[in-house]
Amino acid sequence: MKSVFRSQELNKAASGAGGILRRRFGSRLRESVASRGIVTLYLGVLAFFGLFFVLPIAIAVRGAFLDQSGALTLDYIREIFRNPIYLEGFINALKLGVGSTLLGFAIAAPLAWISERFEFPAKRSLSACLLLPMMLPPFVGAIGFRQIFGQEGAVNALLRTLGWLDQNQVIDWIGAGREWGIISLNALHLYPILYLNLVAALANVDPVLLEAAENLGCTGIRRTWRIVVPLIMPGIFAGGSIVFIWAFTELGVPLMFDYYRVTSVQIFNGLSDIDSNPLPYALVAVTLFGSALIYMIFRLLKGKSPPAMPGRGGHAGPVTVLAGVRGLLCSSFFLAICMLSLLPQLGVVLVSFSRDWYRTILPRSFTLQHYVFALGNHLTVPSIQNSLVYASLSTVLDILLGVIIAYLVIRTKIFGRSLLDALAMLPLAVPGLILAFGYLALTRRGSLLSFLDPVRNPLVLLVLAYTVRRIPYVVRSAAAGFEQASVTLEEAAQSVGASPFRALTRITLPLITANLFSGSVLAFAFAMLEVSDSLVLAQKQTDYPIAKAIYELSNILGEGRYLAAALGVWAMVFLGLTITAASRSIGAKLGTLFRI
Amino acid sequence: MIAIENLSKTFGDFLALERIGLTIATGELFFLLGPSGCGKTTLLRHIAGFYQPDEGQILFDGKNVTRLAPYLRNTGMVFQNYALWPHLTVEKNVAFGLEERKLPRPEIDRRVAEVLHVVRLEDLALRKIHEISGGQQQRVALARALVVRPACLLLDEPLSNLDSKLRLEMREEIRRICREFKLTSIYVTHDQQEALSIADRIAVLNAGKVLQVGTPAEVYRHPRNRFVAEFIGEGNFLTGHVVVARNQFLEVELGRRRLLVAAPENPGANAGSLVTLCLRPEAIEIAEIQPPGQSWRARLVQTTYLGQIAQHLFRCDEDLLKVAEFNPRPARFRSGERYFLSIAPDDITILVE
Numbered sequence: 001m002k003s004v005f006r007s008q009e010l011n012k013a014a015s016g017a018g019g020i021l022r023r024r025f026g027s028r029l030r031e032s033v034a035s036r037g038i039v040t041l042y043l044g045v046l047a048f049f050g051l052f053f054v055l056p057i058a059i060a061v062r063g064a065f066l067d068q069s070g071a072l073t074l075d076y077i078r079e080i081f082r083n084p085i086y087l088e089g090f091i092n093a094l095k096l097g098v099g100s101t102l103l104g105f106a107i108a109a110p111l112a113w114i115s116e117r118f119e120f121p122a123k124r125s126l127s128a129c130l131l132l133p134m135m136l137p138p139f140v141g142a143i144g145f146r147q148i149f150g151q152e153g154a155v156n157a158l159l160r161t162l163g164w165l166d167q168n169q170v171i172d173w174i175g176a177g178r179e180w181g182i183i184s185l186n187a188l189h190l191y192p193i194l195y196l197n198l199v200a201a202l203a204n205v206d207p208v209l210l211e212a213a214e215n216l217g218c219t220g221i222r223r224t225w226r227i228v229v230p231l232i233m234p235g236i237f238a239g240g241s242i243v244f245i246w247a248f249t250e251l252g253v254p255l256m257f258d259y260y261r262v263t264s265v266q267i268f269n270g271l272s273d274i275d276s277n278p279l280p281y282a283l284v285a286v287t288l289f290g291s292a293l294i295y296m297i298f299r300l301l302k303g304k305s306p307p308a309m310p311g312r313g314g315h316a317g318p319v320t321v322l323a324g325v326r327g328l329l330c331s332s333f334f335l336a337i338c339m340l341s342l343l344p345q346l347g348v349v350l351v352s353f354s355r356d357w358y359r360t361i362l363p364r365s366f367t368l369q370h371y372v373f374a375l376g377n378h379l380t381v382p383s384i385q386n387s388l389v390y391a392s393l394s395t396v397l398d399i400l401l402g403v404i405i406a407y408l409v410i411r412t413k414i415f416g417r418s419l420l421d422a423l424a425m426l427p428l429a430v431p432g433l434i435l436a437f438g439y440l441a442l443t444r445r446g447s448l449l450s451f452l453d454p455v456r457n458p459l460v461l462l463v464l465a466y467t468v469r470r471i472p473y474v475v476r477s478a479a480a481g482f483e484q485a486s487v488t489l490e491e492a493a494q495s496v497g498a499s500p501f502r503a504l505t506r507i508t509l510p511l512i513t514a515n516l517f518s519g520s521v522l523a524f525a526f527a528m529l530e531v532s533d534s535l536v537l538a539q540k541q542t543d544y545p546i547a548k549a550i551y552e553l554s555n556i557l558g559e560g561r562y563l564a565a566a567l568g569v570w571a572m573v574f575l576g577l578t579i580t581a582a583s584r585s586i587g588a589k590l591g592t593l594f595r596i
Numbered sequence: 597m598i599a600i601e602n603l604s605k606t607f608g609d610f611l612a613l614e615r616i617g618l619t620i621a622t623g624e625l626f627f628l629l630g631p632s633g634c635g636k637t638t639l640l641r642h643i644a645g646f647y648q649p650d651e652g653q654i655l656f657d658g659k660n661v662t663r664l665a666p667y668l669r670n671t672g673m674v675f676q677n678y679a680l681w682p683h684l685t686v687e688k689n690v691a692f693g694l695e696e697r698k699l700p701r702p703e704i705d706r707r708v709a710e711v712l713h714v715v716r717l718e719d720l721a722l723r724k725i726h727e728i729s730g731g732q733q734q735r736v737a738l739a740r741a742l743v744v745r746p747a748c749l750l751l752d753e754p755l756s757n758l759d760s761k762l763r764l765e766m767r768e769e770i771r772r773i774c775r776e777f778k779l780t781s782i783y784v785t786h787d788q789q790e791a792l793s794i795a796d797r798i799a800v801l802n803a804g805k806v807l808q809v810g811t812p813a814e815v816y817r818h819p820r821n822r823f824v825a826e827f828i829g830e831g832n833f834l835t836g837h838v839v840v841a842r843n844q845f846l847e848v849e850l851g852r853r854r855l856l857v858a859a860p861e862n863p864g865a866n867a868g869s870l871v872t873l874c875l876r877p878e879a880i881e882i883a884e885i886q887p888p889g890q891s892w893r894a895r896l897v898q899t900t901y902l903g904q905i906a907q908h909l910f911r912c913d914e915d916l917l918k919v920a921e922f923n924p925r926p927a928r929f930r931s932g933e934r935y936f937l938s939i940a941p942d943d944i945t946i947l948v949e
Binding site for chain 2: 486488489491492493494495496497498499500502503506507510511
């Protein structure tokens with residue numbers, strides 16, 4: 001009896017103490033629950049990047065430095081530079097990178113300059129039109145490009161018709177300078193990135209600085225060289241490094257041009273024996289280091305931070321309105337570039353509708369049968385379904401991760417958030433081919449994630465690859481949204497009783513929908529026609545996404561080329577509609593979607 | 597009742613709040629007044645829960661809320677820029693806090709209508725935020741904070757974005773509502789007129805410290821130190837030695853003059869000690885013939901006409917004295933002439949240095 005009483009007393013005392021403890025620490029506990037949530041998200045995101053971005057690349061690179069016994073070696077890397085075939089491939093990759101970047105600048109610079117300085121008829125729609133090529137994968141354009149510039153293609157036919165070429169004479173436009181074909185196609189595809197960066201940089205130059213130079217007697221080209229160019233350097237390097245790395249590691253276009261002496265294609269061809277051959281790993285390492293080196297050089301050249309410019313205030317730039325002939329000249333220049341850059345795609349469209357296109361300027365007769373066949377083909381229909389599934393899933397994942405990362409970076413003071421920010425932007429500088437290679441290495445038989453083997457089902461790996469590759473767009477657009485939506489709006493919600501999570505979902509997220517939408521449309525569109533990851537990771541016909549299906553079809557003799565073109569057109573139309581709808585619904589200028 | 601005990605906060609090297617101690621009674625309209633950067637908003641954000649102090653605690657009715665998340669404190673805050681949600685209508689903005697409290701829909705509707713009536717916005721319930729004026733936005737912000745029946749209403753410079761006429765109107769409105777609902781309210785401002793006109797009590801802050809707490813009349817008429825005296829209203833500051841100190845009066849020697857000062861709570865000044873006196877410009881009277889009581893002669897140096905008042909500058913030995921004249925008539929006093937200035941002993945304040 002006594003003991004029962006005592007235990008009751010003890011219980012009472014204990015619960016009393018608990019009450020005090022709860023009172024004293026309850027609030028602290030709630031606060032730490034909130035911050036524990038933040039830390040969990042942070043660690044989760046870091047784990048994601050560690051597992052699906054850093055680790056695959058590290059494994060791919062590691063393979064280049066370990067021999068069969070697991071000892072450190074530099075032999076494989078040395079072999080790349082000793083073997084003339086690999087060395088030539090590397091030099092060619094550099095050539096393609098440098099050439100595409102320079103040609104891209106040659107196209108973009110005058111356009112950006114005109115766009116910044118002058119107002120001319122149809123400027124807005126033409127400027128929007130300039131961005132279209134970026135959305136259309138150049139490797140699809142390669143089908144049209146070959147049709148136009150091939151030995152029996154449209155250009156030779158035109159020259160024959162004009163009498164500049166003998167009936168039996170043939171110029172091998174592509175074969176003679178295959179590099180030039182690839183460089184042109186890359187440059188015509190990538191110049192919008194440079195254009196957007198240049199326009200943004202030029203818009204930031206305070207016109208007062210130009211007036212000051214003019215006031216001191218420095219005008220014209222001299223002023224451009226001494227004042228404008230140094231000020232827009234950051235923009236030039238920002239765009240230049242992305243374009244260089246893109247072209248340096250481009251896989252689709254060289255493949256479509258049957259151009260095999262380039263590192264990217266050599267890696268692609270070496271995929272089949274990555275279990276036994278260390279050389280593909282060495283190629284990956286060399287490409288990655290090359291990219292990183294170039295990126296670093298560009299960063300160094302760019303300088304630590306963009307030079308501080310005085311605010312523009314209310315002083316607008318000197319935009320000259322061009323009327324009459326001069327305005328039309330500008331418009332036609334823009335139009336010409338648009339047409340030129342869309343020429344390969346135009347070729348694709350023509351191929352898709354042509355019954356027979358051989359030694360003539362335009363197809364002899366037109367037909368819709370390729371579209372009909374394409375709809376019944378065992379490759380096309382599943383590939384569209386697959387791409388939709390892969391791209392949708394990866395976009396959902398992108399939005400989820402992108403919002404979390406942007407929230408952590410902008411809204412919290414968590415340790416290492418700037419590292420997270422940098423990590424989330426890094427996929428822009430890492431070639432898709434290398435990431436995909438890393439995924440293959442990561443899921444080899446007997447390795448850590450072998451249960452994700454893409455031969456069995458590439459869904460998880462493809463979705464992850466698309467997600468990682470396109471996450472920078474979503475992070476950047478979400479971060480911009482968080483920066484625009486004042487934090488006091490969330491605080492106001494909290495002050496009337498909403499938890500931080502509720503404040504985020506009820507107030508901030510609805511407010512940044514437009515930002516999220518534009519970022520995710522971009523991510524989705526790129527994922528739909530993602531090339532290198534798709535070519536590497538999709539290995540069974542039933543799993544092919546659109547890009548791989550187009551590649552496979554174009555390799556089939558006879559009808560293949562036409563079916564590939566029809567599928568390509570379908571994809572382009574789909575993409576165009578998506579982007580138009582997106583830009584309509586957010587009411588923003590198309591350009592803001594593509595600023596990199 | 598809200599008690600703030602020994603609250604300190606640093607941001608990096610910057611000491612934002614230094615051992616703040618305040619008690620705010622239930623139903624009181626309490627002002628935090630000070631120049632920008634003095635820590636008043638920081639203190640308010642501590643009370644709201646957006647900042648955690650390094651030391652000290654905050655008690656709501658005896659309950660320690662120092663570490664409690666903002667949304668669990670049951671405060672209603674009105675932000676300087678209103679922080680209204682642009683994607684919601686007036687009505688939805690106001691209903692938000694009640695929805696978060698998961699009240700039944702009919703009750704939410706009833707209370708929203710009620711509060712919109714109080715702030716006179718019934719007709720604008722369905723408008724979006726960008727479709728109403730600044731003054732109306734201000735009232736939505738107020739309604740949103742009021743509707744949750746907060747234990748404490750926090751106002752962070754709520755009127756600073758309004759034009760001066762609307763400001764006058766809204767501050768009366770705020771006073772009316774606070775009285776009507778018997779709300780405990782803490783109001784941050786740098787505008788001394790706002791504070792003097794509607795506060796029950798004022799805490800004057802500077803450099804993270806509370807300098808003085810009191811009713812508007814106490815703070816204005818008996819500023820404890822020079823900062824408070826200068827920040828609230830204007831003053832003439834004269835330094836001199838105490839010659840005679842006898843019950844509740846001091847005689848202070850200023851150059852060749854002596855001034856009788858009422859000191860009901862003599863702050864420890866004895867004969868011989870150096871003191872600074874504060875004479876408000878409007879407490880000094882100007883006369884052409886010598887008035888009864890203490891007075892001295894001074895030459896008018898300059899007059900600034902401000903409509904409602906005229907600001908005169910007198911020279912008296914070494915000192916320049918500001919004197920305010922109400923309902924000024926042009927050319928009543930002429931520059932260069934000598935006049936008599938007088939002040940009652942209980943209109944002079946002894947400042948603590």
